[in-house]
Amino acid sequence: MCLAVPGRVIAIAGEDPPTRTGRVDFGGVIKEISLAFVPEARPGDHVLVHVGFAITVIDEEEARRVRGWLEEIEGMEAGEAESDDALS
Amino acid sequence: MSGGESPSWNCPLPEAESEVVRLAAGGGGRAMQRLLEEVIRPLLDDPELARAHDGAVLDPGGEIAFTTDTFVVRPLVFPGGDIGALAVCGTANDLAMCGAEPLVLSLGLVLEEGLPVAVLRRVLASVKTSAEAIGLRIVTGDLKVVERGRADGLYVNTTGIGRLRSRHRIGPAAVRPGDVVILSGDVGRHGIAVLAAREGLGFETMVATDCAPVVAPVLALLEAGVAVHCLRDPTRGGLASALVEIAEAASVRILVEEAAVPVREEVRAACELLGFDPLHLPCEGRFLAFLAAPEAERALGILRNFAVSREAVVIGRVEEGASGRVLLETPFGQERPLDMPSGEQLPRIC
Amino acid sequence: MRFRDEYRDPARVRRLARAIARTVTRPRTLMEVCGGQTHAILRFGLDRLLPETVTLLHGPGCPVCVTPVAHIDKAIALAGLPEVILCSYGDMLRVPGSSGDLAGARARGGDVRVVYSPLDALGIARREPEREVVFFAVGFETTAPANAMAVWQAKREGLANFSMLVSHVLVPPALHAILGSPGNRVEGFLAAGHVCTIMGYREYEPIAARYRVPIVVTGFEPVDILEGVLMCLRQLEEGRAEVENQYTRSVRPEGNPQARRLVAEVFRVASRHWRGIGELPESGLVLAPAFAAFDAERRFGPAAGGEEMDAGCIAGLVLRGERKPPDCPAFASRCTPERPLGVTMVSSEGACAAYYRYRHAESLRR
Numbered sequence: 001m002c003l004a005v006p007g008r009v010i011a012i013a014g015e016d017p018p019t020r021t022g023r024v025d026f027g028g029v030i031k032e033i034s035l036a037f038v039p040e041a042r043p044g045d046h047v048l049v050h051v052g053f054a055i056t057v058i059d060e061e062e063a064r065r066v067r068g069w070l071e072e073i074e075g076m077e078a079g080e081a082e083s084d085d086a087l088s
Numbered sequence: 089m090s091g092g093e094s095p096s097w098n099c100p101l102p103e104a105e106s107e108v109v110r111l112a113a114g115g116g117g118r119a120m121q122r123l124l125e126e127v128i129r130p131l132l133d134d135p136e137l138a139r140a141h142d143g144a145v146l147d148p149g150g151e152i153a154f155t156t157d158t159f160v161v162r163p164l165v166f167p168g169g170d171i172g173a174l175a176v177c178g179t180a181n182d183l184a185m186c187g188a189e190p191l192v193l194s195l196g197l198v199l200e201e202g203l204p205v206a207v208l209r210r211v212l213a214s215v216k217t218s219a220e221a222i223g224l225r226i227v228t229g230d231l232k233v234v235e236r237g238r239a240d241g242l243y244v245n246t247t248g249i250g251r252l253r254s255r256h257r258i259g260p261a262a263v264r265p266g267d268v269v270i271l272s273g274d275v276g277r278h279g280i281a282v283l284a285a286r287e288g289l290g291f292e293t294m295v296a297t298d299c300a301p302v303v304a305p306v307l308a309l310l311e312a313g314v315a316v317h318c319l320r321d322p323t324r325g326g327l328a329s330a331l332v333e334i335a336e337a338a339s340v341r342i343l344v345e346e347a348a349v350p351v352r353e354e355v356r357a358a359c360e361l362l363g364f365d366p367l368h369l370p371c372e373g374r375f376l377a378f379l380a381a382p383e384a385e386r387a388l389g390i391l392r393n394f395a396v397s398r399e400a401v402v403i404g405r406v407e408e409g410a411s412g413r414v415l416l417e418t419p420f421g422q423e424r425p426l427d428m429p430s431g432e433q434l435p436r437i438c
Numbered sequence: 439m440r441f442r443d444e445y446r447d448p449a450r451v452r453r454l455a456r457a458i459a460r461t462v463t464r465p466r467t468l469m470e471v472c473g474g475q476t477h478a479i480l481r482f483g484l485d486r487l488l489p490e491t492v493t494l495l496h497g498p499g500c501p502v503c504v505t506p507v508a509h510i511d512k513a514i515a516l517a518g519l520p521e522v523i524l525c526s527y528g529d530m531l532r533v534p535g536s537s538g539d540l541a542g543a544r545a546r547g548g549d550v551r552v553v554y555s556p557l558d559a560l561g562i563a564r565r566e567p568e569r570e571v572v573f574f575a576v577g578f579e580t581t582a583p584a585n586a587m588a589v590w591q592a593k594r595e596g597l598a599n600f601s602m603l604v605s606h607v608l609v610p611p612a613l614h615a616i617l618g619s620p621g622n623r624v625e626g627f628l629a630a631g632h633v634c635t636i637m638g639y640r641e642y643e644p645i646a647a648r649y650r651v652p653i654v655v656t657g658f659e660p661v662d663i664l665e666g667v668l669m670c671l672r673q674l675e676e677g678r679a680e681v682e683n684q685y686t687r688s689v690r691p692e693g694n695p696q697a698r699r700l701v702a703e704v705f706r707v708a709s710r711h712w713r714g715i716g717e718l719p720e721s722g723l724v725l726a727p728a729f730a731a732f733d734a735e736r737r738f739g740p741a742a743g744g745e746e747m748d749a750g751c752i753a754g755l756v757l758r759g760e761r762k763p764p765d766c767p768a769f770a771s772r773c774t775p776e777r778p779l780g781v782t783m784v785s786s787e788g789a790c791a792a793y794y795r796y797r798h799a800e801s802l803r804r
Contacts, residue, residue: 003474003658004580004632004688005360006441018591026361027439028354029284030292034557037583037697046441048635048688051527052555053584056635056694058441062686289554357439362554363528363786419448420660422483424796430775 004050006058007033009043024049109208111201114233124231127205131212132195136227144227146192148251153188155179156247164207164241166285168296171244172214174372177301178323179248180222184306185319185375187254190222195229196245201236211242222301224248253310260337262317267406268384269342270377272302272397274350275327279369280358291361295354300373305394309377314387318378326368329428330376331414339411344404344426346416368429378406441687445659446482454664455487461671467493467623468670469616469759471609472578472630473500473787474658480796482660488667495623495759496792498612499630501577501605502529502785503757504712507744509605510535513574516603516738517548523566525559526574528552532784536744556588563592563600572734575602580632582606582723583697586704589725589732603734603741604724607710609633610641611721616758617649624759626670628656628663631685636701638693642681650679657685704729713781714754751780756789763793770794 007024014020017039024033024047031049035041038054047054112119129137136144159175180190195215199208219226256262277298284293302321309316318338322330327349335342351366359366373396379387384402391400414426444450470476476496479485485494498504514535517524524540531541531552544550549569553559556573563571575585585602592600609630616622629642634655642653652673656666666684673680683689703726710722725733735741750768755761763769763782773779775791782788 003363004635006439008440018587018594027357028294028352029358029361031290031361034555034584034587036587037694037700039696048632050580050632051584052557053587055580055583055632055697056688056690059687063441065686290558353439360439360442418481418483419446420451420483420487421448422486424481424483427795 004048004055006046007031007049009035009041009045009047009054011043012041022047022054024054107205109199109201109203109205109233111233111235114199114231120231127209128212128229128231131209132216132226132229134226136225137229144192146227146249148191148249151252153183153186153250153252154248155182155186156245157182158243158245160240160243161282162240163282163285164211166297167281169281169299169372170211170214171242172211173218173299174297175244175246176215176218176222176224177299177372179246180224181302181321181373181375183248183250184301184303185258185321186250186252187258187306187310187316187319188250188252189307190224190248190250190303192225192227192249193219194245194247195226196247197229197231198239198243199231199233200239200241201233203241207241211244218301222303253307254316256315258316258319260318260334263334263338263340263378263406264317264380265340265406265408266381267317267378268381268402269331269344269404269406270379270384270387270391270400271327271349271403272305272375272377272391273298273373273399274352274355275322275371275374276351276355276359276366276369278372279326279364280355283362284358289362291358293354293358295352295358298371298373300396302373302375302396305391305397306375308390308394309387312386312390314379314383314390316377316379316387319375321371321375323370323372325428326366326370327376328365328367328414328426331426332412332428334376334378335414336412338406341407341409341411342404342414343407343423344414344416347419348401348403350399350401365429367426381405442659445657445661447661451482451484451487451660451664454661454668458492458664458668458671459489461668461675462489462491463675465491465493466625466671466674467495468626468628468667469495469497469624470628470656470663470666471497471499471613472633472658473503473785473789473792474632475499475628475630475656475663476789477787477792478658478660478663480792483796484660484663487664492667492671494667496756496762496789497616497627497759498712498715498757499578499609499633500757500782500785500787500789501581501607502533503753503781503788504607504714505530505533505576505605505781506711506713506741507535508711508741509574509603510539511744512735512738512741513572513603514538514540514543514548516572516734517543517550518546519570519738521568521570523549523551523562523569523571524574525551525553525562525571527576529786530574530576532778533781534778534784556585557591560588560591560597560600563597564595567599569599570737571600572738573600573602575604575606577606578609578630578633579637579701580630580635582701582705583636583694586700589704589729590700592732593729601732601734601737602725604705606705606723607712608707608721608723610645611718612712612715613642613645615715615718617645617651619758621760624651626652626674627654628666628670629653629681631655631657631662631689634683634685634689634693636694636697638691638698639681639683639689640691646679646681652679653681655681655683655685655689657688712757714757753780753782753790756782763790764797766790
C-alpha cells in the first residue's frame with residue numbers, strides 16, 4: 001500500500017489543477033494519472049505514482065548525486081584493494 | 089453481458105437470421121437447426137460435422153492421449169486473441185504436453201441468450217483458423233443456450249484426442265535429479281492482455297496474448313528422439329504453479345534462476361503497477377520441458393527453429409532433496425521459495 | 439524500468455553490503471518502519487547481506503494490519519446492505535474482522551468492488567446515482583492526499599451518494615510508542631520514504647532529538663534500503679542522532695505542499711486505536727467538520743466493538759518489532775495466508791506474510 005511506481009509523463013490534459021491528469025508510461029503500460037499534487041509536472045518528467053496520483057516529480061539531479069556518493073565508497077574500496085595488493 | 093456489443097432491441101424478423109442468439113436456438117428444434125446450418129457448421133466446415141450425427145467415429149491407430157478443458161475467459165475478446173483461439177490452442181497444447189499429436193477436437197458451446205451472432209461468428213472463425221493452423225479437425229460438438237444473465241456471453245469446452253508420439257511415458261514420474269528445466273519463451277503476456285482488456289483496470293498496453301499452438305516444436309523434439317521426461321504448459325497459476333505441481337508430483341526439488349526467466353518489459357511494468365508477480369500469470373503459448381542435462385543443447389537448438397519457441401532457454405535444474413519445493417535464486421545470490429499464487433487475484437483468466 | 443532497475447543493480451548492492459560490514463563495530467539494532475520496505479528486504483534477501491551484528495526489526499508501517507477490527511466489521515456490515523457498493527483497496531479483502539472478511543461478504547452477495555484509486559470509487563458513484571458508494575479509506579500519510587481529493591471532488595460536485603469509511607493512521611506517533619516502550623531495542627530508524635514524500639521530514643527532528651536516535655528517510659529498492667542502513671549505522675558509529683534523507687530523488691524537507699494543504703483541509707488529527715498496539719493519541723485522521731457529510735460513520739452509524747484477534751496471534755508484538763514472525767508457534771502451521779489468525783499474515787505489507795512468502799520453506803527444510 002505504500003508502494004509507488006515510477007513512470008514518465010507523456011501528455012497532460014486539463015487546465016483545472018485538481019482535475020489535471022497525465023498519460024503516464026510505466027515501461028510500456030500507459031495509465032491516466034491525476035497530476036493534482038504535482039502542478040509543476042511537464043511532459044517528459046518522471047513521477048512517482050501511488051493509487052492513481054503522482055505524489056512527486058522525481059528529481060533526476062538528486063538521483064545522479066546520490067550515485068556520486070556511492071562512487072566515493074567505491075573509491076575507498078579501490079584504495080583498499082590497492083593497499084591489500086601492495087601488502088601481498 | 090460482457091463480450092462487447094449490447095444486444096439489439098429491434099424486433100427481429102422471424103425468418104431472417106437474428107442479430108442475437110435467441111433462447112429457442114438451444115431448444116433442439118428449427119431455431120437450433122437454423123443456427124447450426126447458417127452459422128456454426130459453415131464456419132467450422134468439417135465433413136464429419138456436416139454428417140450431423142450424434143458422434144464421430146474414428147480410428148486413431150494406436151495409443152491415444154485424451155484431454156478436456158473448459159474456457160470461461162472474460163472478456164471474450166482480448167488483444168491478440170479470443171476465447172475461440174484459446175479453446176483450440178489450450179486443448180491442442182495439453183495433448184502436446186502428453187507427447188501426443190492432436191488429431192480431433194469436440195466443441196461444446198454454451199451461449200447466453202442475447203449474445204450477438206457477430207460475436208459467435210468471430211469466435212467460430214477463430215476456432216477454425218486455429219484448428220487449421222495445427223492441422224486439427226473439429227469433428228463433433230454440442231450447443232446449448234441459456235437465459236440472459238447466465239454464461240456471460242459464451243462458455244466453451246473442447247475435448248481432444250491425440251496420437252501418442254513419445255516412446256516413453258512423459259510426466260512428473262519421469263523427472264530425475266540432474267534434469268534441466270527449459271522454458272520455451274517469455275511469461276505472463278496472456279494474463280496481462282486479458283487484464284488490460286477488462287474494464288475498470290484502466291490501463292493501455294501493447295501486450296497481446298501469447299496464445300499459440302506449441303505442437304510443432306514439441307513434436308519436433310520427440311521426432312528427433314530427444315528423451316523428454318516431462319512437459320507442462322504454465323496456464324492458470326503461471327510458471328510458479330506449473331513448477332510446484334511437478335516438484336510435488338515428482339518429489340524433487342527444483343531450482344530456478346530468477347534472472348534467466350524471460351519477462352517482457354511491458355509485462356514487468358504492468359505487474360509492478362497492479363501488484364502481480366509475472367511468475368503467477370498464465371501463458372497460453374509456452375511450455376516447460378524437463379530433460380536430461382546432456383540433451384539440453386540439442387533440445388534448445390531444435391526449439392529455437394520455431395517462432396513460438398525462438399527464445400527457449402534453460403531456467404533451472406532439478407536437484408536431490410527437499411522434495412516438492414521450488415526455489416528461486418535471486419539476482420543477489422539468495423534463495424527464496426517460489427509458491428503458487430493464492431488463486432483469487434485473477435478470476436476468469438482462461 | 440527507469441528509476442527502478444538501477445536501484446536493483448546487484449553490483450551496487452554488494453558494494454553497499456561490504457561498506458556496511460566495514461562500518462559497523464558492534465551489534466546494532468535498526469527498524470524499518472514501512473511494510474513495503476519489510477517486503478523488499480525479505481524478497482531481495484537484504485537482511486542476509488548484512489553482517490550478523492546488524493539486526494533489522496520490522497515496524498508497524500502496514501496500514502492494513504493496524505486497521506481496527508471495528509472498521510473491518512463496519513465495512514462488512516455496509517457491504518451487506520443492498521443499496522451499498524463497498525469500494526476498497528484490494529489488500530483489505532481478506533483482512534479478518536470479528537467473523538469473516540470482505541471477500542466472504544462478496545461471496546454472500548455483497549457488492550464489494552476492488553479499486554486501484556479512490557477516484558475510481560468516485561467514478562462508480564457518478565455512474566450509479568441510485569446506489570450508495572462507500573469507499574474504505576485506509577492508509578498512512580502517503581494515501582491521505584488521494585483519499586482527501588476524492589472527498590474534496592465529491593463535495594465540489596455535490597455528489598450525494600458518496601461517503602468514506604475513514605481509517606487513516608500517522609507514522610510519528612507510532613515511533614513515539616515504540617521508542618517510549620520499556621523493552622525498546624531500536625537504536626535507529628529507516629523512515630518510510632513515501633510517507634515523507636508527502637509530509638517531509640521536519641516532524642521527525644523532535645523525535646530524533648528527544649530519544650537520541652538517528653532517523654534516515656529511506657526508499658524501497660535494494661540500493662535505497664542498504665544506503666539507508668549505511669547512513670544510519672554511520673550516525674551510530676559517529677554518535678550522531680539526526681534526521682537524514684537517503685531518498686532525495688523523491689523526498690524534500692517540506693514534502694509535497696499541495697498534498698499537505700489538501701489533507702489539512704479535508705482531515706483532522708484524532709486519537710486512533712491501532713489493531714495489535716492499542717490507542718495512540720493524535721495518531722489518526724478523521725474527516726473535518728466541513729466534510730462530515732461524507733463520513734460513512736455519520737451516514738450509516740459508527741464503527742464500534744469488534745473482537746480482537748485469535749488469542750494465539752502475536753501480530754501486535756510483530757508490529758512493534760518485539761517478535762519476528764518465525765518466533766510465533768502458529769507461524770506457517772495454524773496460521774497461513776489462506777487461513778490467517780491475524781492481519782500481518784494477510785496483508786501484502788504484513789511482516790508475517792513476507793516471511794511466509796519468502797522464507798518459510800527453508801524452515802520446513804530443516
